[in-house]
Amino acid sequence: MKKIFSYLFKENPVFVLVLGLCSVLAVTTTFERSYMMGVVVLVILVLSNLIVSLIRKIVSEEIRIPVYIIIISTLVTITELILNKYSKPLYDAFGIYLPLIVVNCVVLGRALSYASKNKVLDSIKDGFKSGLGYLVAISIIGLLRELLGNGTITIMNDISGITGYKEILHIFNNVVIPNKLFLTSGGAFILLGIVIGIINGRRSEV
């Protein structure tokens, strides 16, 4: 347990390596969108690591990057199609940030630095680990932004079309006036900066 925790915060792709910030900042206006983005990235990461690892011996050094990009963008396209079909609100909310997963440094980075050199099972494990780190990070940011900026936590709303379950928690109930700052883009930057700063401080203390 401690190991997982320390992994999530010591080697977190977002908080520590500062990769893939686009979507962390852009889609985190509600908690639900944040964790859904995290899940999508996690799935794509695991799958791309799996495929890259499978074909690592066939692909030569020179054409590595184009091939990996094709693989990842294929996976992303499939995800796009699925989301478009089953959860239109979420698809619309993600907008261009869904196809932008293709150029998300976490995905391509893991493929290049790990999956292209390691065995299939290890690669899946690695993808899962990185993806989980990403999922946790983006969820934390999403949770904070929605809670502070709107006073609510959207457990499930956009994808209730699939699950049939809908829940938006109103936390402060007008006792505390929510601060719209956190819903703006500037607020997202500042929040992320402060969170990273605090985690840095914690890390150096431990």
Next chain:
Amino acid sequence: MIRGLKLEGKKEMSLSEEIIDFSSPSRVCVPLMNNNTSCECLVKKGKKVRKGTIIGIRKNMDFPILSPVSGTVIGIDKCLYLNGEEVDCVVIENDKKENVIKKTLVKDITKYTKDEFVELLRKCAVTGMGGSDFPTFFKYKSDASFLIVNAVECEPYLTADMMLVKLKAEVILESIDAIRKINNIKKCFIAFKENNEIVRNAFLEYIGNYENIILSPVKNIYPMGWERHLVKSVLNLEYDRYPSEVGVIVNNVSTIFAIYKALKFQRNITKRIVTITGEGFTEPINVLVKVGTDMSSIIKKIGKYRGDKLKFIAGGPMMGTALPTDHVVVSNNLGAVTIISDTLDEINECMGCSRCIKVCPAKLCPALIMKNINNVDELKKLHPELCVECGLCSYVCPSKLGLRDSVINAKKKVK
């Protein structure tokens, strides 16, 4: 526009009618230094020397260092130089006989040709006595049409040049006229602070005889004594690196006196006037001392230190170096020692008041240089190499930052 700042003069402290003669120390330590370059020693222990015997040489310029006394060489020792470093000095036991190599007395000092003049200055080891210690003959190598005599003495507290003028105005004028005739100089100017009545009156008494020497009072600001400011203020000329580019020679007034000695007696600089001053000293005064004297021995004879947390500064309070002890040796370019108590400053962050930028006589941006001290690319664009180390930036800084140090540091970095 001439940039600078009016500083509180505090000159009256050390002014007096006469200067005290301390020019027969029992031994002298002559620093083997010229213009911050160390020189080679040419004498051995036990050698008898006379006044004017060559004891060292600056190789790259073939410039000698001459003995100021007659006596016996005891050895070579490290002594505290005015820049705060311990340098090699030739220690000579003074026999107080004042023997010279050759006794000469030139009746008409205008009879030299230009080449002879330059060679004489080299032989007699005349250097800039205002502070640079730069060999003077070098300045006269090229032709010039103007001579500016620097009697500004813009640093606070200092009165050595003023005393010299007060006592020797007549010979100084004679010397200037001789230099003018020898070098075919069109006009000579004597620059002094417009509020300095002592210098003005001293010269006015004798100047009637010389129509090509012009008294030109300059503004009472610091650093008016800087060559560039003088040339701009007196002649309204600007130059790139050296005043010789526009045909101007700038000499300190005490250097002019040294040239007189060389012309008249063919003798080197053996003595000079040093101001001992400051709130930290009980008897501020001007003294006449032999080059190579240990300052502490003279100070002991005159008075006492006063107060605690004192600074012993070789030179004036703006550009001088605070030394750890008072055992500094007198060199050609040591015009003063100032003893003042340390100011207890509260040092703050730079708040960007931009005063250092407004005041810098060299048009630098000291605050920006300090902020970019680690960024060499940016530093080059800020031209710290133009700095004259006048110290005004540190002086005006309300946050009491050592801006001058960081600019000097930057100067080294861009080289």
Next chain:
Amino acid sequence: MNIITIFITTLITENVILTKFLGICSFLGTSNKEKNALGMGISVTFVVLISTILTYLINKFILIPTNSAYLQTITFILVIACFVQITELIIKKYFKDLYKSLGIYLPLITTNCAVFGIILTNIRSNYNLIESISNALGSCLGFVLVLYIFTLLREKIENNDILKSFKGIPIALITAGIMALIFGRLV
């Protein structure tokens, strides 16, 4: 919408970096030095402009007629990657000096989300060719503008006594946030 409005909007109000969060990696990565920032900015502008035209043509004359708009993501990323590769080769061969100064930024551009993001925005907003170019130009200039200002600010705070844990990325993000808020106040 006329093209000037698009240009101004993308330049300031909807700045690529500050409101759309595109190109953050290079924003944080290359903003240490003034020179790097400008090099990156110029490279991005060049690549975006050309690939905007390419993708617009491909989209209009190949993808839409064949009813395969769902292939946009793959096609566009391939176009960008190929274009970057070709540019790199050409510059390397014919413009040695330019390669020395810009060469190191080119490989980074493929994975720069600003490039891909701007192109996707063009397509998704159904802009025509002129509007697309105006959008691309505005976005890129906005990118360069913000990147340059940000670099100068980072140089300024480089030697500050910032808390150790906030040094580097966190304070850069906070600065970017404040910049975003200020830009947001302009309209």
Next chain:
Amino acid sequence: MKFIKENGPHIKNSDTTSKIMTRFLISLIPIVCFVIFKNTVLVYFFTSETLISVLHPIFMIIVGVLTSFISELLWFKLVNKTNIKTSFLELYRSFSIIPGLLLALVLPINTPLWIVAFGAFCGTIIGKMLYGGFGQNIFNPALIGYLFISVSYNALLGSPLNAYELDTLAGATPLTNLTSLNYFGTYDSIVGSYGTLLNFFSGTIPGTLGEVSKLLILIAFIYLVITKTIKWRIPTTYVTTVFVVTWIIGNSLGLGIWYPLFHILSGGLLFGAVFMATDPVTSPLTPIGQVLHGISLGLLTVVIRFLTPYPEGVMTSILFMNMLVPLFDKIGVRLRYNIKRIYIPILIYLVITILLIINIISNINNNKTNGIDDVGNKVKIIEIKKDGNKKIYNVTSKGWGTIKAEVEVVDKEIKSIIVTDKKDETQWNELEKVDYIYKVITNQKDINKLDAVSGSTFSSEAIKNIIKKVLSEELK
């Protein structure tokens, strides 16, 4: 005898940072006194307000000062972990109360105290301490506080009018009034309702706490310049730029010299120029940089005042230019050693200014020819959806910025108005307090008899215009 070894120079100017900051604070004292006089003493004697409520401005200043002081103390205690004694020393040296004080002075009079505290806290911690404390911040801390407040709680800021002014004036500050007039009008319509320009000068007009008395600001400016506390180039070029540009605009519209004077004397221009733009830490160091800074501030202020829905642009301009300070310094340094190149910035600024003036004048002229009261020009119907006998109009209306609304019409009668996008939250709060939309719908037949809500004239007008337009469309 041992001596202290240190590098020169060994004498220092007697002026210190603390003295400079003390002078800065001294110059603010008359302004604070005027705040108390205008908003407390006058209001107490001329209205029936209770003592507590008239003391509100004083509380605002106290809360601002205390918050920034305490948050800095906490920072030293908790983050830097210094002991109390050194913390107080550090606090003394970092002049912690200034951001809070300045922040309180730029806020409207009725701002809730907790918002002042929030702003002062954000300004001090994020704007100042995170960047390393005094002297190292890149943005003016007080303005960071202001920025955070205006992004977070703009809706709750409250009216800038004190109780006395609410009784006597139409309900807007001079600049919001100007915006509602589309930047054009006669002396009477722009200045007249507040008295004469002398009232503007002496400070008996509505505005934020500290900004109103131009006379005291001018005195403070002279004091600060004489004592060499601030950089005089920035405020002078700033104000001159605004004056020149608005003078050209006014002149070409046929308005007199009062128009540029109005622009200078209204809003926070002088206050910002003297106390905020000159903040030594966040303004350029080089003289040329300072001049460029001042001119850019002036141009941006004019842009914001004339081309955006915000009536006031001073604070935003200063913050924006804080970002560009390193750039100005860079240019300043280059030009310092190569003064011949100065024609490049001059040319650029000239072109920008001319384009700007042309743009603004044509904008105003457009509005003028189309008529200010013309409803048709202000309200645009984007689309009409039909659903049985129900019709839904999708409209935009120019009030304070552009409002978007959906209007539901059944049988030529308006059933509901849903505002989908609104620019100014302050005004909306006022409207919602009195349930204005409901009133509008019930009084739709003779809408002109309905009064506008004080404090939100434009939004009320915008709603009324929507009704007029939709009904006239229905009756066609």
